[in-house]
Amino acid sequence: MNITIVGTGYVGLVTGTTLAELGNSVYCVDIDEKKVTDMKNGIVPIYEPNLEEMFLRNIQAERLFFTTDLKKALDKSEVIYLALPTPPGEDGSADLSYVLKVANDIGEMMTDYKVIVNKSTVPVGTADKVSEVIASKTQIEFDVVSNPEFLREGFAVEDSMNPARVVVGSSSEKAKDIMAQIYQPFTNTGIPIIFMDEKSSELTKYASNSFLAVKITFMNEIANYCEKVGADVDKVRLGMGSDDRIGHRFLFPGIGYGGSCFPKDVKALIRSGKDEDFNFQILEATENVNISQKVILVSEIEKYFGGNIEGKTIAVWGLAFKANTDDIREASSLDNIDLLLKKGAKIVAYDTVAEKNVQKILGDKIQYSKTMYEALENADALFIATEWPEFKNPNFKLMGEKMKNKVIFDGRNMYPLETPEQNGFYYKSIGRKTIG
Secondary structure: OEEEEEOOOHHHHHHHHHHHHOOOEEEEEOOOHHHHHHHHOOOOOOOOOOHHHHHHHHHHOOOEEEEOOHHHHHHHOOEEEEOOOOOEOOOOOEOOHHHHHHHHHHHHHOOOOEEEEEOOOOOOOHHHHHHHHHHOOOOOOEEEEEOOOOOOOOOHHHHHHOOOOEEEEOOOHHHHHHHHHHOHHHHOOOOOEEEEOHHHHHHHHHHHHHHHHHHHHHHHHHHHHHHHHOOOHHHHHHHHHOOOOOOOOOOOOOOOOOOOOHHHHHHHHHHHHHHOOOOOHHHHHHHHHHHHHOOHHHHHHHHHOOOOOOOOEEEEEOOOOOOOOOOOOOOHHHHHHHHHHHOOOEEEEEOOOOHHHHHHHHHHHOEEOOOOOHHHOOOOEEEEOOOOHHHOOOOHHHHHHHOOOOEEEEOOOOOOOHHHHHOOOEEEOOOOOOEO
16 A cells, blocks of 8 residues: 655654555655655664664665655555644643644645544544644545554564554544555454544543553652652562553653653643643642652752762763663753753763764753763762663673762662672662662
8 A cells, every 4th residue: 555654753754664564655754855865865863773674674675765745645645644743832732733734735735535644642633623624625535544653662663563452543434444454464463453433542642641651650659658668669569560450561660751752641631631621630740740750869969969069070871761762852861960950060971872862952061971981980970860771780890990989879770779789889779778
């Protein structure tokens, strides 16, 4: 099948590459000419494990194409996926201007039946709005479908090729048949496709992400309470997660959630509720707790240094909001760096994948190191903000030799407590006893 993907951000590029991998001819459209040229030359604009190999394979197989010409792609395709940004406005509501602008363009350009698939994360009722915009520009038959994505950054290729489920919201039997055909390679292997109405499909995405944000935040609250009463959050987590009604995933405590989805989607669902005179009290609490949780270790750093960190050098390992991505949107590292800088600390950071994105924001306000150990030279303390695999089993002897003080503040609970203890480090993590 011929398919157009409008928008080559994280979701659009992974979705387009996956659909090409399934044998479709996919035309990816973006207004950024340089980005399109780079992609034509095999340059992947985002960091995502295993994406580049699949990306190049499908370009070489002539199933994956890139263009700035929406009309050209539209004329070749029966199905149009919208994978456009929906950034939060000042009130937290999702900005639909990009989605509705492209809907308007499609309405003006289309010459035959199309299925318009909303892949972007959008509020309940967006399919109706897209339909209204297109219908105002054309008399040609079309259908609008909601088909939310459930990709985890760092595991997007795995998730796209082996989804837990495919959710499709549509009231059109014709559109349902076409979507079933697209996803037949998945359903043939037993992956369920769940059909529902458009509004339920739109809400499914928001509800899923918001629930996971609540789950993470609840575990962070439990971790903070563990410290008060002397319990160990790792043991509590294992005990809870062994109950199959709860499960082990998203129970790891740390310095809050970030990224492009959870913060934005929680805000948007809160805002959507207010629009209907409904208060999502649990989500409001989740958001407030997460804001505090992200910088909870800064006060611990101050406490260790007697209430004053001015002039102290803090090494920061990790800048991405999570491992295996270059995404720094809502990253806890940035909140901590900002607060530490305001308190007069000097920051030396290491994250070779996300460094360039941080440099665009912070410039020379902080220093950047080429290696994780270089960042530790004469550091007064180490702050771990991202759970990159290379941090899991470091050379503690070398660390101690390079650092001015053998002090670690671990926002991701990377180490068993006995490891820093045996190596003579002061070690403060989340929800566990302090070593030293």
